[in-house]
Amino acid sequence: MFSDSEENYLKAIFHLERFSKEGVSTNAIAEEMQTKASSVTDMLKKLSDKKLVNYVKYQGVTLTNNGKKTAAGIIRKHRLWEVFLVEKLDFSWDEVHEIAEQLEHIASDKLVEKLDKHLKHPKFDPHGDPIPSKDGTFPERDKVLLSELQVGDSGVCVGVKDTSSSFLKFLDKNGIALGKEIKVLEREDFDDSLQIKLGDQTLTISHLIASNLYLKTN
Amino acid sequence: MFSDSEENYLKAIFHLERFSKEGVSTNAIAEEMQTKASSVTDMLKKLSDKKLVNYVKYQGVTLTNNGKKTAAGIIRKHRLWEVFLVEKLDFSWDEVHEIAEQLEHIASDKLVEKLDKHLKHPKFDPHGDPIPSKDGTFPERDKVLLSELQVGDSGVCVGVKDTSSSFLKFLDKNGIALGKEIKVLEREDFDDSLQIKLGDQTLTISHLIASNLYLKTN
DNA sequence: ATATTTTTTTAGATAAATCTAAAAAAATAA
DNA sequence: TTATTTTTTTAGATTTATCTAAAAAAATAT
Ligand SMILES: [Mn+2]
Ligand SMILES: [Mn+2]
Ligand SMILES: [Mn+2]
Ligand SMILES: [Mn+2]
Numbered sequence: 001m002f003s004d005s006e007e008n009y010l011k012a013i014f015h016l017e018r019f020s021k022e023g024v025s026t027n028a029i030a031e032e033m034q035t036k037a038s039s040v041t042d043m044l045k046k047l048s049d050k051k052l053v054n055y056v057k058y059q060g061v062t063l064t065n066n067g068k069k070t071a072a073g074i075i076r077k078h079r080l081w082e083v084f085l086v087e088k089l090d091f092s093w094d095e096v097h098e099i100a101e102q103l104e105h106i107a108s109d110k111l112v113e114k115l116d117k118h119l120k121h122p123k124f125d126p127h128g129d130p131i132p133s134k135d136g137t138f139p140e141r142d143k144v145l146l147s148e149l150q151v152g153d154s155g156v157c158v159g160v161k162d163t164s165s166s167f168l169k170f171l172d173k174n175g176i177a178l179g180k181e182i183k184v185l186e187r188e189d190f191d192d193s194l195q196i197k198l199g200d201q202t203l204t205i206s207h208l209i210a211s212n213l214y215l216k217t218n
Numbered sequence: 219m220f221s222d223s224e225e226n227y228l229k230a231i232f233h234l235e236r237f238s239k240e241g242v243s244t245n246a247i248a249e250e251m252q253t254k255a256s257s258v259t260d261m262l263k264k265l266s267d268k269k270l271v272n273y274v275k276y277q278g279v280t281l282t283n284n285g286k287k288t289a290a291g292i293i294r295k296h297r298l299w300e301v302f303l304v305e306k307l308d309f310s311w312d313e314v315h316e317i318a319e320q321l322e323h324i325a326s327d328k329l330v331e332k333l334d335k336h337l338k339h340p341k342f343d344p345h346g347d348p349i350p351s352k353d354g355t356f357p358e359r360d361k362v363l364l365s366e367l368q369v370g371d372s373g374v375c376v377g378v379k380d381t382s383s384s385f386l387k388f389l390d391k392n393g394i395a396l397g398k399e400i401k402v403l404e405r406e407d408f409d410d411s412l413q414i415k416l417g418d419q420t421l422t423i424s425h426l427i428a429s430n431l432y433l434k435t436n
Numbered sequence: 437a438t439a440t441t442t443t444t445t446t447a448g449a450t451a452a453a454t455c456t457a458a459a460a461a462a463a464t465a466a
Numbered sequence: 467t468t469a470t471t472t473t474t475t476t477a478g479a480t481t482t483a484t485c486t487a488a489a490a491a492a493a494t495a496t
């Protein structure tokens with residue numbers, strides 16, 4: 001239906017739209033896609049011709065309903081494959097993104113639905129990100145950044161904001177994983193670092209770490 | 219490493235090499251790939267530059283050792299994915315080829331090895347075709363076409379020569395599947411059709427059918 | 437051995453996706 | 467409000483994979 005490149009642009013625009021109520025700018029897309037602004041302009045024209053984006057010269061783009069649905073479909077595939085890689089093939093969560101980046105472009109509706117069934121219809125991927133349903137609806141879950149909690153608050157780790165390999169490996173090394181219970185024991189005013197209880201151990205983590213971990217509070 | 223197109227050419231040449239001891243001709247490749255001879259010539263030059271084929275103008279091509287190993291790797295992926303689709307996702311054997319045709323181009327050695335392990339290192343795909351090992355070796359199995367058997371001979375169905383959807387669906391409809399025991403009861407001289415015993419039933423099949431079914435004789 | 441047919445290659449064009457450099461428009465600063 | 471800077475678009479190239487039409491080479495037939 002659409003080329004890998006077109007699909008990657010749709011996904012990028014979809015993600016960027018969440019942060020700007022205006023149209024998404026050419027430069028923002030270029031940055032996200034690691035490409036040049038002129039290449040973006042070319043692609044926007046093409047996506048516009050295909051009625052996937054609303055594009056007016058110099059005014060950025062928004063996805064059309066069709067564009068949104070298409071983007072959600074690609075994100076659905078990406079995240080389902082990530083679940084597969086972690087749950088069935090025993091990959092660790094820092095290894096799957098690159099591979100899912102390729103698998104998301106495999107075209108077969110039947111494959112997606114069979115994969116979804118095989119995985120027992122997961123609602124979230126290995127990084128805690130929501131998996132849209134077939135019709136494009138994203139499951140919601142209220143979650144707070146660990147850095148927002150007060151001393152004494154506690155919750156269960158349900159997601160990461162930064163999904164970089166280095167961050168995920170850091171979490172592994174320190175025993176932090178989705179499903180783990182975390183309680184804030186102390187906050188250091190000087191640098192906003194936190195002392196937390198994780199299982200039966202106590203851990204000190206920097207503000208940067210805490211501001212990339214999502215918890216579901218108790 | 220290589221483009222999807224390059225990989226598809228390598229696979230085509232690999233398959234064609236089995237039938238001609240000479241180099242594979244440009245036209246044969248064009249036929250196999252459903253493309254034009256001029257496109258083939260262009261690609262052969264490129265593959266030759268990359269040392270994947272031995273190409274001399276007007277004399278056809280053969281794969282280099284490197285080309286053979288690369289082709290075997292793609293066939294390995296194709297067939298492992300077919301096993302996955304049938305065994306794990308419950309696809310039927312007539313639906314998997316098209317999807318595997320895409321999946322075979324996913325680039326990740328680790329993925330292939332994890333998939334292989336997950337599937338318990340299968341030696342043959344859902345159509346009975348051998349799955350090369352990581353180093354490019356194809357498992358052998360002696361098999362005979364059902365059409366070659368004499369009256370009274372019997373064997374187990376281990377593969378199909380024609381893998382077209384229509385043939386596979388015909389086999390499904392008649393209860394013929396890999397692993398089934400078949401015995402030749404009678405041969406009709408006029409059209410070489412066979413009367414066979416399949417489980418507890420008796421079936422009449424045309425020569426065309428019999429000449430596309432591989433058995434391992436008892 | 438020459439003529440004819442078939443196969444293969446070359447020449448030149450097209451479409452997709454990218455790039456650099458220059459021009460145009462919009463945003464910001466003076 | 468005018469000048470400067472930033473953003474975006476356009477113009478023109480490049481690469482990859484394909485095609486058609488024509489030329490060249492090889493194979494086949496007379
Ligand atoms: Mn992608
Ligand atoms: Mn993810
Ligand atoms: Mn393929
Ligand atoms: Mn197969």
